[in-house]
Amino acid sequence: MIAALRSGAMGGRLSGLLLVALPVALLIWLVLWPVLQAMVGTVYFPGTGFSIASYTYFFTDAYSLRNLWLTLWVTALTSVLRVVVAMPIALYLRFRTGSIAALVQALALFPMFVPSVLVAYAFIRVLGPNGIVDTVLVALHLPKLMSPYLTPAGPIIGLVWDGLPLTLLLLLSGLGRVSIASVDAARDLGAGSWTLFTRIILPRIQSSIIVTLAFNVLGLFSAFTLPFLLGPASPEMMGPYMQRTFSDNADPLNATTQAVITFAFCAAFGLIYVRAIAKGRKGTA
Amino acid sequence: MNRREFLMAGAAAGLVASTRFAAAATRLDMYTASDANISDFFNNVVKPAFEAANPGTELNVVIARPSAALDAVAQRALAALSAKADPQLDFIEQYEPMLPAGGIEAGLWTDFQKADLANYGAVNKLAIQTAYGLPYRGSQVLLAYDATKLPREKAPKTFADLAAWIKANPGQFIYNRPDKGGSGFNFVNRVVHEVSGRDPLKFKVDNFDQATADDVLGKAWAVLNDLAPSLYEKGAYTAGNTASLQLLAQGAVTMIPAWSDQVLQAIAKGVLPENTGLVQLGDLALCGGFSQAVVPTNAAHRDAALKLADFMLTQEMQTAVIEKLGGFPGVDWSNLPKALHDKYADVIPSSIPTFPSGEWTKAVQDGWYRNVAPNISRT
Amino acid sequence: MTDLAPISPFDASPSAVARIARRAPVDWTGIAFLTGLAVVILLPLVVTAVWAFAEVWRFPAIVPQRMGLGYWQETLSRHDVWQALWLSLSITTTVTVISAAICFPAAYAFARLDFPGRNMLFLAFLSVQAFPKFGLIIATATIFLTLHLIGTFWGVVLIQLVGTLLYMIWIPVSAFQGVDRRLEEAARDVGASPMRVFWSITLPQALPTLFAAILITFVNTFYETDAAWLIGLPNVRTMPMVMISFINNALEVQYGAVLFVFLWVPSFLLMLAARRVMGADAFAKGFGG
Missing domain, CATH: 3.40.190.10 (Periplasmic binding protein-like II)
Structure with a gap:
């Protein structure tokens, strides 16, 4: 680290490369190389040459496009919902201490320890048909709930629940950099809550929000268990769709093509994060 | 046996407690992704009987639920075939031999018709979908x-x-x-x-x-x-x-x-x-459907795996499938005791349509x- | 805002905290959040927990028709459950420690240093999560087969280590990025050595985020199964592998519920511990600026 800092002043080209060498080597060896092989396998066929037929098929197949579209909007909606739900909790936790705050945090982070399969089971037992909510409603002589199980709302509820901790943790760690003193000072100068939030807090946690969204997009694009167990049979999200193409249809070519397409969407989002980081660096350098 | 040695050396002592199995002369790794009743059946019924009939062989029942886990293991076996490595898989109790894609063409699964199983002739002809899968229960x-x-x-x-x-x-x-x-x-x-x-x-x-x-x-x-x-x-x-x-x-x-x-x-x-x-x-x-057992051609203990396959078709095991599992036999009823047939005649149809x-x-x-x-x- | 900059963000003065506390003697907001979360988070978990003790529970009964400890006995008397728990903790700790050791310096480099291919390499870590695993199984298996790592402890450690790279680099980068550079420069101006600047300015500011990354990595690794199935079987069976084989396609929810409740207590303690390092200012005070 010391070396890094010193040479950082001198440009740090070599020490930078040295510091990232190990993870990058692991990445190239066990991820990038296999990914590249898989990608090439979708366009180059030994003996017959290049072909982009599987991509043409995907983008002309209404069924595949409907699945992609569903994935996109479930991803967008779920990410926004997660941030909207997590942000007030994060703000509260940042500026409050005490045992209630500790309990709130412990509770809000709890879904992290619940494996998806169990989330699905708990969901079915609670919100599912004749689940505990229905049981209570019937006992109170009220009409039963319109169960979200096997409807498009099912996986969204499950995913928001399941993803709350990660979103909260990332926002909270970003908020850790907002000093209570600066917020207090601004409040003493007469700034309202909304002004405080938009003028002082938001700018400082920008990179955290972007990284939160990036992780949400990544996770949702490949989400499998919850959409599969809680959602309707069709349209499918890309995760279950790829899995089905791969094992049930025994069609690795089209499955890998779908994988490359999802990957491209995730990479596009990753690029936004990288650009934000690069911008931040220039801004403060 | 070099993978066993490696395993002993590579795993931190005591962390992989199951390595103590390495002591057995032959450990047959049998995988199942079926429900708990099947893995219990193999642990409680098949394992003791098979080990008694084949001294020195240990049947290791590996539970690989959900089926995606089993898919990964089958793919691993295909990779092992081209890498000429040990797939650490000897027998799958139920798997679709059409998977992984390209597996049969590469010669991954054993052709049971050519495997010289003593009891293969007894198998219900209607249950055989492919020579690469052995229907032993339905x-x-x-x-x-x-x-x-x-x-x-x-x-x-x-x-x-x-x-x-x-x-x-x-x-x-x-x-x-x-x-x-x-x-x-x-x-x-x-x-x-x-x-x-x-x-x-x-x-x-x-x-x-x-x-x-x-x-x-x-x-x-x-x-x-x-x-x-x-x-x-x-x-x-x-x-x-x-x-x-x-x-x-x-x-x-x-x-x-x-x-x-x-x-x-x-x-x-x-x-x-x-x-x-x-x-x-x-x-x-x-x-109805029949469970297809498969044996990879590159299994380290292929001979023992084929012995297990043959063993599953014996009258003893087929009777157990009916009585202990509540399933249908993989062999033709004519190969089972008449008394058994009469006892279950009402419950189990003698022929089952399949797809x-x-x-x-x-x-x-x-x-x-x-x-x-x-x-x-x-x- | 510039006039506020010199106030160090990590020395949240006790007086500031006290002032807030004085303003609101009863934490109504907290109670509201607590109630909301109790319903949304706890209710499903409590229902699951009740299932762990239920032997028969059919609609429309509010409580199970028959309760008992049968499933607990059956689950916890299994030797492999305890073995798997211990194994999981060993693997997860090893992975997290190695990952932090190699990734945090890299994250620092990505955030602060300029070197050829920086943005490209950084973006490339995305492929760890963004490319579906099924497309990589054959290639990965081949590599591990030739190294004789299939079915070994270190094989699982290696594959799970790769799975942690994205979180352990991307999250800390945002932390190092968010550190107030003016503070570092000010410290350097008054003659602090680079190492002292790093230890007393940079690290304390980044630490909550680094802890978040470690926590996420630890939990994710603990519950990771895809890679563990591929590389670990038939010898290495981790806790979630045992759990999932109990839960998946099982007619009885109870086994899963028991294992889940069984993991509750350590998780909850870990959460409360996390609050100490990540939450409000306890941590910053500990380091004393």
């Missing part, structure tokens, strides 16, 4: 219903009855997505049989042809789409056999298609109430997703 789909809501005498006896009942009782029937479990799949297959003259023998592993498929399946989709608005939630489909059973157990639906052994087990364990009714269609039964794996299955499953699943009305 089960059948039937209809399970809540007898408090549907009196036993009114339970449907033909497909027409069933369709009429579904329409007369909207929201009370559900089947699972056909690729996610055999109960829903064989319900869909029964519709395919219904629209093609109720002759299961029309569909064979090697007679797939697109024109027939378009015609027959087109009619089947029409029947299913006609039923869809009367299903649970106006056309919802569960994600597996168990999910359907749970809806039945919760009282959310009245009737589902279910595997006979699974539903019997559910009743025995109290998951389903005692008054769950079971009925099979009389005009043509819902399809061919491979192209037909793919066409039904993918076609269902494209033609039936999207037609849902939420109004």
Whole structure:
């Protein structure tokens, strides 16, 4: 680290490369190389040459496009919902201490320890048909709930629940950099809550929000268990769709093509994060 | 045995406690992704008997649920084949030999017809779909219903009855997505049989042809789409056999298609109430299926694995399949004691319609997703 | 805002905290959040927990018709459950420690240093999560087969280590990025050595986020199964592998519920511990600026 800092002043080209060498080597060896092989396998066929037929098929197949579209909007909606739900909790936790705050945090982070399969089971037992909510409603002589199980709302509820901790943790760690003193000072100068939030807090946690969204997009694009167990049979999200193409249809070519397409969407989002980081660096350098 | 040594050296002492198994002369790694009753059957019934018959061999029952885990292991075996490495897999109790893609062409699975199994000749010919899978146990789909809501005498006896009942009782029937479990799949297959003259023998592993498929399946989709608005939630489909059973157990639906052994087990364990009714269609039964055991050609203990395969076909094990598992035998009834046949004659039909794996299955499953699943009305 | 900059963000003065506390003697907001979360988070978990003790529970009964400890006995008397728990903790700790050791310096480099291919390499870590695993199984298996790592402890450690790279690099980069550079420069101006600047300015500011990354990594690794199935079987069986084989397609929810409740207590303690390092200012005070 010391070396890094010193040479950082001198440009740090070599020490930078040295510091990232190990993870990058692991990445190239066990991820990038296999990914590249898989990608090439979708366009180059030994003996017959290049072909982009599987991509043409995907983008002309209404069924595949409907699945992609569903994935996109479930991803967008779920990410926004997660941030909207997590942000007030994060703000509260940042500026409050005490045992209630500790309990709130412990509770809000709890879904992290619940494996998806169990989330699905708990969901079915609670919100599912004749689940505990229905049981209570019937006992109170009220009409039963319109169960979200096997409807498009099912996986969204499950995913928001399941993803709350990660979103909260990332926002909270970003908020850790907002000093209570600066917020207090601004409040003493007469700034309202909304002004405080938009003028002082938001700018400082920008990179955290972007990284939160990036992780949400990544996770949702490949989400499998919850959409599969809680959602309707069709349209499918890309995760279950790829899995089905791969094992049930025994069609690795089209499955890998779908994988490359999802990957491209995730990479596009990753690029936004990288650009934000690069911008931040220039801004403060 | 160099992988065992490596394993001993590579694993931090005491962390991989199972390495103590390395002491056994031959450890046969047998995988299963089936439900708990099957892994219990192998641990409690097959293992002691097999080890007694083959001293020095240890049967290691490896549970690889969910099936995606087993897919990964099968792919690993294919990779091991080209890398000439030990796949650490000797026997899979139930797997689709058509997977992984390209496996059979690469010579991954053992051809049982050429494996010189002493008991192979006894296998029920109708159960053999491919030479690469060994059918050693079977089960059948039937209809399970809540007898408090549907009196036993009114339970449907033909497909027409069933369709009429579904329409007369909207929201009370559900089947699972056909690729996610055999109960829903064989319900869909029964519709395919219904629209093609109720002759299961029309569909064979090697007679797939697109024109027939378009015609027959087109009619089947029409029947299913006609039923869809009367299903649970106006056309919802569960994600597996168990999910359907749970809806039945919760009282959310009245009737589902279910595997006979699974539903019997559910009743025995109290998951389903005692008054769950079971009925099979009389005009043509819902399809059954046989578990296909596979043995990779590159298994480190292939000989022992083939011994196990042969052992599963012995009278002793086949009897256990019937008596302990509640399944159907993989061998022809003529090879089993007459007394056993008589005892179970009422419960177990001597022949079970089946649906061919491979192209037909793919066409039904993918076609269902494209033609039936999207037609849902939420109004 | 510039006039506020010199106030160090990590020395949240006790007086500031006290002032807030004085303003709101009863934490109504907290109670509201607590109630909301109790319903949304706890209810499903409590229902699951009740299932762990239920032997028969059918609609429309509010409490199970028959309760008992049968499933607990059956689950916890299994030798492999305890073995798997211990194994999981060993693997997860090893992975997290190695990952932090190699990734945090890299994250610092990505955030602060300029070197050829920086943005490209950084973006490339995305492929760890963004490319579906099934497309990589054959290639990965081949690599591990030739190294004789299939079915070994270190094989699982290696594959799970790769799975942690994205979180352990991307999250810390945002932390190092968010550190107030003016503070560092000010410290350097008054003659602090680079090492002292790093230890007393940079690290304390980044630490909450680094802890978040470690926590996420630890939990994710603990519950990771895809890679563990591929590389670990038949010898290495971790806790979630045992759990999932109990839960998946099982008719009885109870086994899963038991294992889940069984993991509750350690998780909850870990959460409360996390609050100490990540939450409000306890941590910053500990380091004393």
